[in-house]
Amino acid sequence: MDLAYETKYHELEEQHWWFQSRRDVVFSLIQDLHLSKEAAILEVGCSGGPLQQRLRNEGYSNLTGIDLSESAIALAQQRQIPNVQLMDGARLDFTDASFDVVVASDVLEHIEDEQQALREWLRVLRPGGQLLVFVPAFNLLWSEHDVVNHHFRRYSGEELRTALTRAGLKVKRLSYWNSTLFLPAAAVRLLQRFRATPKNLPSGDLQTLPGSMNGALLALLRFENRLLRHVNLPVGISTFALAQKSA
Template sequence: MDLAYETTYHELEEQHWWFQSRRDFIFSLVQDLNLAKDTALLEVGCSGGPLLQRLRHEGYTNLTGIDLSAPAIALARRRQVPNVQVMDGARLSFPTAAFDVVVASDVLEHIEDEQQALREWLRVLRPGGCLLVFVPAFQLLWSDHDVVNHHFRRYSAEQLRQSLTRAGLHTQRQSYWNSALFLPAAIVRLVQRLRPTSQSPPSGDLQVLPGILNGALLTLLRCENRLLRHVNLPVGISTFALARKPV
């Protein structure tokens, strides 16, 4: 992603409603796996480490994080997140079958050769291990936000499933996430396309919101998260899948 945007990203990732609510849901999905506390878990694209911090706080002891960004890993270390390092998510230096779980949230869309990345994530998983992957949904939502973030694509749930299948993973669950804001987001994207082309550099969607609005959006998505524990949703701004490596 653009360097200026990355700075904003790290400033907001702990308290921003989007990151908090998504992190809450990823954490709940990990908990639902009923893992032992010493389960080997790798987070690809750990950024400044807030998810690893939470998992560690909840007693998980065998955690590893990587990120392509040196400033992100430096921030994670300043936050006293252990066992993190700079590494390309599509070219892992870990041995084969090193992890029970791999988490990759908003990473795959940044990698041009998605199959290279998925094969690597499959390689480092132990037989029967789980991959939890989140990606932005629907090409119709493409915007300057994707450009600033250096995305190569957005996915439908079916496209994500097909990509996982081609890599040799068996999808166990998939759904969309952030359905509550899908329609407003789609309308905004349509209006942006109808406006005259701007000559100013593209900018992302991240911004500091008033506390009340940030809290309201966080509450809305936490309610959706509770619903998602029981049902899958037909549309959303993101899509996710839980897949397993064959035994």
């Protein structure tokens, strides 16, 4: 992503409603796997480490985080998060069958060679290991936010399923996330396409919001996250899949 945008990203990732609610649902999905607290978990794209912190606080002891951003890893190290390192998510420096779970939240869309990344994630999973992957949904929602984040693509659910299956993974669960805000977001994106093209550089969606608004949006998404414990959602701003390596 653009360097100026990355700075804002790191400033907001701990308290912003989007990051908090997505971190909540990722954490919930990991808990639902009923792993041993010693299970080996790799987070690809760990950023400044807030998910690593939460997992460690809940007793998970065998955690590894990687990120391609030097500033992200430096921030994680400043937060005294152990076992984080600079590494390309599509070219992992780990031996085969090293991890029980690989988590990649909003990473795959940043990698040009999608299959290279998925094959690497499959390679480092142990037999029966699981991959949890979140990606932005629907080309309909493509915007300046994708440009500034250096995205190569957005995914429908079936496109994500096809990519995972092609890489040799078995999809166990597929759903959308952030259905609550899908219609407003789609309306905004369509309106943006009809406006005059701005001459300034593209900007992303991250904005600092008043505490009350941030809290209201967080509560809204946390309610949806509770629903996701029981049902898959048919539409959303993101899509996610839980996939498994053959045992």
